Amino acid sequence: MDLVSWGVAGPAVAAAFFASIVEVVEAFTIVLAVGTIRGWKPAVFGTLAALGTLGFLVVVLGPLLKYVPLSLLQIVVGVLLLLFGMGWLRKAILRSAGVMALHDEVAIFAAETENIEAIPDRKDRPRDWIAGIAAFKAVLLEGLEVVFIVIAVGAGPGLLWPAAIGALAACVLVLAVGVIVHRPLSRVPENTLKFSVGVMLSAFGVFWTGEGLGVEWPGHDLALLALVAVFLLAGLAMAALLRRPALETSQ
């Protein structure tokens, strides 16, 4: 792969890998809570059912994308990436500035454990069934975000496989660490990862939307790296500015 291809494949793999780490850690916390409280049968059943549903969606919907004209696909994917990526970046900047509380996997694990323990055991809806549904929902919802990110950053020619490999590597890494430590992965620097992913998805969003509308970026694919740098510097500057107490007192 030449330098230009790496210019766009690198951010695609990195975005898919880091985003998947964030999402898989969140899903793992819920599955761990289900497995710990109600046993591994409903947890594994719910997880496998969700992965099967995700696989079905990818297999059915994935091939349809090739029938969409490239410029339309770039605009739609670009705009969705802008909406999704800038949403993540906004939250990451606010968390980095101390305006919004950080995501706490231990607290989420405790809350989910409490919810599962409070489920009444009914004949028509046994506890294991509801616990399995909780695992199914968590894996499906977080997995849908991973699928969207992989398809969106992999929308360029030859990028789908690098992005998918990035996401798969993240899943394997989180599961391996999770199985070893067997508790919520609270030490993952989630906001740093979200910040990076928000930056990369926003840059991809500007890049694809611009290309879809007819912008020929200088340096072609390498322009993506410049866009990543601009969003990163701007995001860091915004977080630093919002962190300043002067802003608080001037309001």
Place this chain on the structure above:
Amino acid sequence: MSLFQEIAKELLGMFLTDGRLTGAILVLVLIVAALIHKLGTDPLVAGAVLLFGCLAIIAEATARETRRKRQQ
């Protein structure tokens, strides 16, 4: 709330975290499209409008949320 409603709500939430942010991004994309295809603006200039427009939108959204949180 049914499982499907919950999934639909979460999916919508993926793209609509802040209504004003979403609206501003969509308006910006429409402006850039009009610049290129209706007004014949140099696409590179329109690309710059898209990039700096996005930065302005995220700056406004974070500053607005910071003000709101600190006033609470």
